[in-house]
Structure formats: C-alpha cells, structure tokens
Amino acid sequence: MREACDLVVVGAGPGGLAAACHAAEAGLSVLVLDPQSQPGGQVWRGEARKRENRLARRWLDRFAASGARFRPGARVVAAPEPGLLLVEEGTSSLAVRYGRAVLATGARERFLPFPGWTLPGVLGVSGLQVLVKDGLPVRGKRVVLAGTGPLLLAAAATLHRHGAEVLFIAEQAPAARHWGFALQLWRHPGKLLQGAALAASLVGIPTATDAWVVAAEGEARVERVRLSVRGHEETLPCDYLGAAYGLVPNLELAKLLGCEVASGAVVVDERLETRVKGVHAVGELLGIGGVDQALVTGELVGHVAAGKPVPTGLERSWRAVRTFADQLARHDAPREELRRLATPETLVCRCEDVPLQALDGCRDLREARLYARLGMGACQGRTCGAAAEVLFGWTGEDVRPPCLPARIGSLRLPSPPPHTRAS
C-alpha cells in the first residue's frame, strides 16, 4: 500500500494531534500514524472512547473534524530515503511519501534495575496506570508505587479511583527538591498534573520523599517490597508494585532520520525544525515536559507547516513550558542510591538475560552490547539502554533500521516508489 501527503505526523498524542489539526485546517493533506487503535497517545489513551477529560475531548473532536487522516495500528519502522517512511500495519505494509514530517513519538518510562524488578506483578508506574485504564482489575489489590514526579501522583489517583488499596507512594527526590518543585507546579498551567496531585493528597495515601524500592520479593510473583524510606528500611506486603523513575523520550525514529540529539533530546531551531530539513520534533522529544509542552509545540509546528505566522502567545507559552520541563528534569533526576541497587545477579537487560556482573569490565554501551548482549534483544535496548545511561553514564549508539522490530516484509521497498505530491 502507498500513501502520499504534504505532512506526515508520527504519533497521535497531544503533540501530534495539535500539529495535525493546524496543518489540516489550513488545507494541507495530513496523515497521522500511530500504533494504537485510537488517537490520544499516552496521556489521552482511551479518551476517544471514554470522553471523560475535557481537554482531550476538545482536541480529539477538533482532530476528527480537521480533515487529517488517521491510520491506526501503524508503526513507522524505517526511513529508507528523505521523504519516505516505511510503515508496518499488522501483516501489511505501507509506504508513505511526505513533504514535511512531524515527529511526535512521545516517551517511555525509565526502569532502573533492583533485585526482583523482573518479577511478575512488578510494572512501571504509568505502565500500571495504563493497564488499569485498559481494564486490569485492581479492586482490593494492595499496590505500592515508587518513582518520581507528578506522574507518580497521577498514577496513584487512577489506581485509587479503580478501587486499589494504594499502600504507599515512594518519591525518590529529596524533600527539599520535591517541595520546591511542587510549589512551582502551581504556577504552571498543568491542570491535569495539579488535579492529580490534589487527588492523591486528598485521599490520604501515605507518601514519602527520599524513598525508593530496595527490592521486590516473592516466589512466583511479587509478594512484598522492601523500601528505603528516609534512611530506614520498611517491608510492605503487596500484590502489585509500580516502579519507574521518570520518562525518557523515544528518540529512535529521530535518530534513524539523522536528527541531531543532544542531552537526551532532539535539537531543534525556533521553528522546531530538526537539523534535518523538513523534519520537525514536538512534545516529549524536546525533553520531558508533559501534555502542556506537547500541545504548545504541536500547535507551533502546525502553524509553521501551514505557512502561518506563529502567534506570540504561543512562543511565550513555549518558553514557559520549557522552564517547567527544566524544573521537572532536575526534580526527576535519579538519585545516586538508585544506581547501586542492583546486585551482581540482578538482570539489567531482561530480553537477553544479562545480569549486572556480565558487564564487568565493559567501558561503554558498544562493549556491553557486543561482549554481553546488552540491548541485543527484542526491545532493541529501549529499557536497558536508558538504565545503563543512569548506571554507568553510557550514552546511546546510532540507530539502524528497523527502529522498531518489524516483519522483514515491512522493510521491503515499494517499487516503483509512489510520487511525491509536495516537495
């Protein structure tokens, strides 16, 4: 199958949707690709059906009316040449010719290894939240959450609402850093995060700063979790543990396209254009900044793509969300102790069963990959790569196609290639 468009948007989270709306409303042919069955990305997952969140409803309705085309179940897997993406849709494949591209591939959670982190019942913080939103029954289940930042509270609120007994929220950040950040939060327009924080505090879930998981224990699945809470160790029996330390951007596609990446974010100019001409980046790719940043940057790029002047209000908002993102990054930075939780036997790479001790003597990610198979498996190093960066300061390598595991058939070129409509 083939498609051609003026603007291709990869990722249908708030960033991608905002960009798509503006461009499509200005008359461009816009194609939006996302692996999920509905638009909404991570934060508005399921909202197209549930319609509970007002902001989400507004954008999703606007998107539906914008004239942009949405292709569900679409994973961009390769970028064989400028202006061409190869997309996997189930067992069929699609070649997309585009004039301009917006990368809005969002973020994933950062997992740091501790003994027992691979036990069944141990999940990410937002990952557990997503499962619950998607229908995992947690009524009456005892849950411990450990991580950092506003998403921890958002997850707690969701779990609580679905009937889980949230026993404890462990925030890794030191008290001073945390409360300083929390005070700042109210100045920013992050309604959702404020609401979540409020919800969590109102329901009286025990919460501590300077707290993290030391180990998860159990036979066939997690039965209890050992926590370090302000210097003391505590053990809590539980059915689920959500443990992850903030988010990291999904940079693989951007890297595959040749976009420059620095300090863990895509480098862009004031038009949010990457170093690759005609390719823009929005949302979490610019550094974790949440839904507000995604919307502001998406709108900004939408204007650029449509050839419209960018309203000064938008530029101001963009600077404001950047400030918030910087504060968030400082707050969420994993503390020193989290780097030393894994024992020699603890797996660092769970796809290839690589324990920490297998990395003895490795000096960088390439050595770890070639000598110990770290990141050689099915997740292509998405999980262990982010962990290795925190544990050892190793930064990522170049991305080779496919940027997501894909059927070999999805990497085959269309012949002859479809014609470009825009240049």
Place this chain on the structure above:
Amino acid sequence: MSAVDCAIVGGGIVGAALADALSEAGMSVALVEARSIGTGTTACGMGHLVAMDDNAAELALTSWSVSLWRALAEGLPRAVEYDACGTLWLAADAEEMAAVDSKVSNYRAAGVRVEVLDAAALYEAEPALAPGLVGALRVPGDAVVYPPLAARTFALRAQARGARLMTGTPAQALRPGEVVLANGDVLAARHIVLAAGVASPSLCPGLPITPRKGHLLITRRGAPVVKHQLVELGYVKSAHGTEGASVAFNAQPRVTGQLLLGSSRQPGVGTREVEAAILERMLRRAADFLPGLDGMQALRAWTGLRPATPDGLPLLGPHPEQPWLWLACGHEGLGITTATGSARLVADQLLGRSSAIDARPYLPERFLGRTPRQVAHA
C-alpha cells in the same frame, strides 16, 4: 615502558589471534587497539568459518584455518557460540550443479570432507528452502562463531600470558622500533605488526587495501528456520565482481535461534549507513530462497567494511621496503575464518619457524616491492 618483542596495531580478530599465537610462543606482546577489541569490521561480520575454493591459495589458507578453529573449539567459552553447523552450497540449476563436481575434487584434494546432496536429500535437510533447487554440496566441517567475543577471547588469553592490551587510543604513526600513540605516548617494540583492517593504509600509505561494504540483517529469536549455513553457488559469481554492487543469498542459523542474513558487496564503498536499495536487493534475493522470509521479524540491519585486496588474499608478512614493519591485513570477507591461519603464518615467520602451508602466496611483496611480482589469480 620497556620494549616489547612485538607490538600489534589493531585489535580485530586478526590482531587478537596473532597476540594469542605470539604470546603462546613466549614473546612479550602489546596489542594496541584504537577503540575496543573486536569492535571494528570483526563485529560486523557473519562469523562463518568456511573453506573456500576460488583459488588454491585461498583454499589452502581457509581449509587449514577452519581446522585450526575446530581444534580450538573445545576450549572456547560458550558465549563464543562455536557451532559446527556445516555449510550447504545451494545449486539453483543444472549449471550450478555441474560446478559442484569441480568443487568436490578441489575440496577433496585439500583434505576437506564434502558430500553431494541431490534435491531430495537437500529438502530433507532444509525443508524451509524454496522449491526448484537441484541439489547442494555439504561441507560438514565448516562452522560458525560470534566474532567479537572470539576476538576478545584471543586477546584475553594473550593477556593472561602477560600481553599488554592497550585499548582506547589509536596509533598515530609507526616508526622503526616505535609505535607513536595519538596521546603522544611512544611504545617501543622490536617488531611491529600492522593489523588495522580497513584502516591499515592510514598507517602505511600505499597498501592496496580498499573497503568493500557489506550489509547484514538479523531476525528476532525464534524457532530455528535452517540448520546449516546456506550459501548460493551463484555467490561465487557475484562475490568477485570488482565493479558495482552485488548481492547473494547467505543465511546463517545462530545458536540464539536468530537467523542472520547476508550479504552484499560494494567494492570501494566506505560509508557506514544502511542503504535501502542494497538492503532491498539482498532481501529480495534471500526471499527467492526462503519463501517465508517476509513474515519473519527483523531486529536490526547493519553494515561492515571488508578490507579488500586486489587478489582477495590477505597481506601476511614483512613489508618489502620497510622490513621492520610486518603486515597482517587485507582479509576481505574471510578474516574471521582465516584469522587462525594468518596468525600462525605471521608468527611462524617472525619466529623463524616453518609453516604447515606455503606462506608465499600471501606475502606483501606481491604488491609492494620495487619490482612487484605478479601473482597469478586462479
């Protein structure tokens, strides 16, 4: 720092195997590697240990090298993934089947065990292959390894005997008795061996080594699809063109349950990016032989640069104009295989020992002397 008997510049599989051989013979050795052991072309190769019979010299070196690998196999760590899977040379038509006959006599003359499979025997051995093939030549003694760890194993064995592994800093210049490192350090050495693969000409201008780029692709773990390393006999036609890109079907079962697919050849191309058009040709060719291929899960594609010489044979021995400098480079697409034999040949020359095979076809003087002798290319 006191002078070592031998400084080896380049810690790919060739340099590492040489460090192993020299330290075993009691020499003091330093292995100078710009980055990390076994992470250059060695980390990009397929690791097929294969007896190849394009010409007598190639067959002599490869078959001997494969037997040296076999002798080592017992002592290799499991992670080196030595797998005696054997090779199947696939004949697509009667013409290719006819070529099998001459291969049989070549191999047998060199003492390499082979079996001819008719179509029925071939499909019994490899049911996943596309119908229509007429037969195959089986070389049961061929094998597969995981090259970067094989190289590292050689280097660590040398280190255990006292060799110095100097990784992380490139050599900047080679002088009689000295290796000058990029950080300004000078390593004194009685002998210097250049084993820097495709980068060798940068330290010794004039070496007839050019990159020959290759693409590979690996699948996710799964149930094994094939049991042997599979190579089309048409490969022989495509592999030796010197102009233009060529592809050939080459599929390797890994002990991990992954399938490693090759390969392409682009003479003179020294860039590292995956080229979609070449990958496409390679995959299309592979799909001709493995009809289920498009449904398999690709994990990663990559490229590597083979250090190619004009006659396809490595340069092993003293530089005719700079006798203090020894060469162990230019292994093209067979350096994983021939690392063991190459290390022996160079070590034998350095130590004044006699060799198990005739070392002359690989001497650098065939290209480098004042009066270069033409070596016939069979």
